[in-house]
Amino acid sequence: MNKNKKEANLTAIMVVQQLEEEHWLSSDYKTPLQQAKEGNCRPLLEMIIEKLEEQDILVKEAYIIKHDKDKVSTWNPVEMKNIIETKVEHVHVLLKFEKGASLNKLALAIQVEPQYLEKLKSGRYGYDNCLAYLCHCKDENKHQYQPEEVTTVRGEDYTSIYHRSMETWTKGRATKKAKETALSVDWLIEKILSGEVTKSNILLTNEYYAIYGQHKRKINEALDTAGERKSYQTIADLEAGNFKKTILFITAESGVGKTRYSKKLITLLQQIALKQGQKWDYCVTASTNAFDEYNGQEILFLDDIKGDSLTVSDWLKLLDPHMISPISARYHNKMGSAKIIIITNTKEPISFFEQAKGNMGEDLGQFVRRIDYLIQIEDKFHLSIPIKHIPQKPNNEVLWYEPRHYSFKFSKIGEYDKNIATNKLVKQVIRNMQWNKYKKVINASDQTTNDNPNTQQK
Template sequence: MPVDASELSPSDVFRPEDYVLDDAAVTVAACPTYYVQLSSKFIALTKLEDEAPHLNGKAGFGKLDRDQQMAVLSLLPPDEAENVRKHWELWDEFYYEDDEGHGHGVKLCDGGKAGVDKFAAEYRAAHPNRKARRAAGQRGKKKGGGKSGGDQRCTILMFAMRAPSQLADPMSAYVGWTDDERAVADAALDPEADGDWRALADIFWAKLGDGDDCEVTDCYAIRHDRDMKPPVWDEAAGRYLLDLPKVWHLHFFIKFAGRDKGLTIANLAERLGIPPEQIERNKVKGRLAWLTQCAYAIHALAPANKPEKFHYSPDDVYTLKGAPYHEVWAENRYQWELGRAGNVAAEATDKKQLAGLVDGILDGRVTRDMILLQDEYTRIWADKTARSTLEAAFTAYDEARMMRATDALRRGMFRKTIIYIEGAAGSAKTEMAYGWCDFFRQRYDWRTDVLAAKNALDDYHGAEVMLLDDVRGQAMTAEDWLKLLDPYHASPASARYHNKPSVAPRVIIITSTKEPAEFFYGAASRADCTANEAVDQFIRRILWRVRVFNPYEYGYYNVELSKGDTRAERPYDLNDVPTGRLDEYGDPLTTTLRGLGYLFAPLPAMFSAYGAGAAVIRDVDGRAGERLTDGELEELCHEAALCIYKRYVALMTTGAIPQMPGPADGYAPQLDGADADAPTRYGLPGGPAIPRALPEGGDEHDDPE
């Protein structure tokens, strides 16, 4: 005997044959799947037991997942299997659950087709409401009683036609149609056949036409064959399915000469041989009612970002009577475009979509870049009210990130790493910095905030990496610079509009064409302290000074690395420091900084771009709390080299910098025999070949060829 699926334990093996009765146990014939639509959201439907008598409906079939159900169907006779497929298609289309989990939309009826018809008749008799009466083209009863106003003639009507063969009961849907007419309809609305839909429109017009009981002034037809369904969830794939086309359908738009020259919905349905449910009365009232229907023909009022409403061309509309549609479109195009803009603005502030964006922002899944790079979100951002809501969410998220970082810094979980990259314009120092930022994102999922040259902290949103590219020392006061660059503490920082509650990025990268003393002298001149004291404190806070020599001058990257925070044996003076001002003759003024106590100590060798990156990355990784082995650190440095090389590729292609080997070719991190006074001339005529890392025992200066 078949078993109930609800009694199966997870360990039981699913056997499709348990859900199918033997031929000997089946005593009745299968009836085709049949339904009657009683409203837009409610149908009466035959039961699976009647549609497929080989299927034991009480054996738990409905509790199986779709893959298991399909496995069972393969054991049924072909007609019964097809009935079950149609049954579930209708169930999926109409069944829904309310907030309390109660099911609605489908009434399963015993007794096959006769049982469905009986229930439908009883339901309609018991529910003579206004909606049902209006669907039949009748007036509703007046308040307080009174007789019906009789059939209501309509002046504007629209209906959509689907292929007869796609309907549950094709023979009853298009009454009076010949086999040839049905064949034209099926071919016109079948994507594979792609038949002549205008011939189908002519058939409709021949059935409608003008008679003694009506007078049509305008009639247009269009086939909607490029509309898409909204995203549909696929349980088996575990994702939403996109780009699913809607079923092809033919729209007709009819305008009568007046109410006394129109038809009721019931009369029109009888004349065309179609169900009354397919015909819609115009929902828009007043003088724009007909033009609104004409606009719907090509979806002229639908937003551009709604694929389910494809924007058709005016040339796609077939004029059966009245002014050519193209003339109607030309006369009203401007107003329709204004109406579309209004609909876009209305949809841009959709509360559900806005709430979803706010949740995404607070969870860190939605960034400013995502909103500005996607048209759908950009429209929301353009709305002042919605933008205020999103800005508030971003502010809350940024402040939360800053406070969490501050807390981690105070508990000693990391220290800020301050890197100062110095180089002439065109030396690709910025690309080096961006390569490191790419690595931090790839390795640690750290975001980067690139700050502006002026009012820099206005653009800081709590990212782990802060990049100040080609800023000036005067961008902030010395006090703000000193607080920002303090490796061990986080303090509130000044911004133009709103001060930042606490700033604690893990990495701060500064790029400049000036040496550190000249750079920070500009900030020191704004401080309430001596310039000497301020510059001294800046040098103490910088972990690495990365000095990039012009690669085109020397043929290869030469990078000098200097460690900061080094106390001098005795106070020293720094001469000829530019002040950024000119004398009366227009010559630059310089000054001498006296009694400095801290200095930068260059490492004994020069480095390639990859070697400089490896040195910096090792320090950042250590300060981030990692405890990696030498092998893991080597792998880390190789990842960083790849990120740097990817940034350089475009510059090498255009000739902005010389060619250099990629990490896959091998490279020499350290450039022996070179220093700041005599950088290498690798790659230039008369100079050594570009170094590559060779197997042990090889000469690193030999040409690998």
């Protein structure tokens, strides 16, 4: 390296320094530093200009602001986590010169160490970016200082520059954000593919949502891929006999609370799955085109769906507890790979499935047989299970019609308070998932009691 190489002349510089005397190499700064701490930065900037011009470095523009609300994330070894702290107060001094000077010459003139002078990035926007940085105008995640907090000693008043440039700076903020999300999108996709992040997580988390807004197609492709893998893993587990699907049919009059109860039950099942090391997601479908939004979620909530939303064939495949098959969807067929399916409707199952597309005198007992529990919500929870329907022997009476016979029907097993009924449903899920074979799971009675602290189990 050529030691005699001439240092570049800098026509502008940013000084970033704390307000403690030890960081300034001249006792002349003692009083201006104290004044800056008290909120008046003008004397400090005037002294910097004076020292520069004593060395024939003429200052054309000069601005100063004290940053005392900046935050920084630091590792706390006691709490074993990152904590947010306020940075030590410091000043940013932006200077532009009539003629350039080297970095070392500027440092000697100002009387600070050279490492506290920041070179501006090359290009036409280098100085403009520094003007914006005085108030963090392009950094929305940092504290936004007001233009009135910037002191102008030379050049156009900063508040004038601020109001003239803010629209451009805001656009620059969007550009910066886009660059930041480009760096984060691969990390987010990795989280999606590993099953740690779901679409609901993305839409409800500001940080993820910002990335999603810039890379929607790429992230949706990752979500589709993760859903596809989840579906095929579920198929493999089902074929290996590791679980069987749980089908719950909830019926009640409108306004009784079918949907509200179902969502609470879903939350409870997610908590229990988490105890097994499984992060379960759920999908609520529309009444028409029910499977358009389904993407391999473990819980499928068919809320107030209509019987004619699917064909007889699709209903039978979807509800088969030991098989997963493609289900018709509007754009392309989906694997109906949910582990839990909850159906809510005002109709009871027989009336509901009578409406299935293509029903031409089907044995509706096929549908009944596939349902683990029928839950009828009235003043209490009425639970029924499917049993084989043996037809009664005909008497001597001659009927003018042939009565319909179904291979399975529901048999009522009892009336229960909500907590006890929920406990039975949860235990059925645990049996079907075979969780009780491998390790002790959360006690369903305890969990439902915890969710309803004012209700005592008998």
